[in-house]
Amino acid sequence: MYQLKQVREMKKLTWIMAALLCVSLWSCSEDENPAGEEQKEDVVISFEGELSEPNSSFLATEGEEDGFYMKTAFSDPQNVVSFTHYFSDWGFGGGFTYTNGTDTATPGYANLSAITGAGKTGSVYLIANASSYTEARITNLQAGTYRFKGAWVTNTTYDYLAIKDGNDGGSGLVAKFEDGDWFMLTAVGYTDSGTEVGSVDFYLADFRDGKSEIVNTWKWFDWSELADAAYITFELSSTDTGDYGMNTPSYFCLDGVTLQEN
Known part of the structure; x- marks a missing residue:
């Protein structure tokens, strides 16, 4: 038993x-x-190795005349996305370029450097000037295969010093940020036909509610709400605005733009 x-x-x-x-x-x-569900693969856009000289940036040599600038577009080495690009005889004008700038101390628009002095994972990253004259747009060239996911973002040295010290290299228009001030990047998604599908915001500087943050590291900017957009444009807004528009420099940096398989 x-x-x-x-x-x-x-x-x-x-x-x-x-x-x-x-x-x-x-x-x-x-x-x-x-x-x-089947696991989806990410593709991360990189321009690492595309620049042969230190502290240099991409500048096109051919384009169509568009106001004060010539306008064209460039794509990443994998031909997944394209970026608007404005240029002239005197250099980069707006939209996007890629750079390996390391200068975190010199104020002014001629300094095409991130305040981090490097990219998120390498030395080369994207820098943008987004204005009503120079549209900063990223277009998905393989919409049948990939959808937008997000990117890492930070300030340029140019706008960081303008916000922190009121020093933009000499215009005398910008003001050092105080309580209540903010500087915001907005990503807006569109369909092929130009219909807006949504927008997401990211504060590059935030002095509201007792905060005093100016972004000086790489931070993730989530674009999942814009995943199915055919292209994304970027807009900048600030509390430091005058009679002729925003005084804060209209620049920002991106790295590791990421798309995910459909």
Whole structure:
């Protein structure tokens, strides 16, 4: 009788252990792949290795005349996205360029450097000037394969010093930020036909509600709400605005622009 009871207890323990193992495996599977969905691959845009000289940036040589500038577009080495690009004889005018600038101390528009002095993961990153004259636009060239996910963002040295010290290299228009001030980047998604699909905001400087933050590291900017957009444009706004528009320099930096498989 004792041996029979012992066998029953062993069978019961074995059943319990098997049940716990099944639950454990099921839970792990659900955590790794919710709802049994296929894992999606990310593609991260990079221009690393595209510049041969230190503290240099991309500047096109051909384009169409557009106001004060020539306008064209360039794509990443994988041809996943394209970027608007405005230029002239005197250099970069607006839209996007890529750079390996490291100068975190010199004020003024001629300094095409991030306040970080480097990219998020390498030396080359994107810098943009977004204004009503020079649209900063990223277009998805492979919409059938990929959708927008997000990017890392930070300030340029130019706008960081203008916000922090009121020094933009000499215009005398900018003011050092005080309580209540802010500087905001807005990403707006559009369909192929130009219909807006949504927008998301990111504060590059925020002095509201007792805060005094000026972004000086790379931070993630989530574009999941704009995932299905055909292209994204970028707008900048600030509390430091005068009779002729925004006084804060209309510059920002991006790195690691990321898209995800459909």
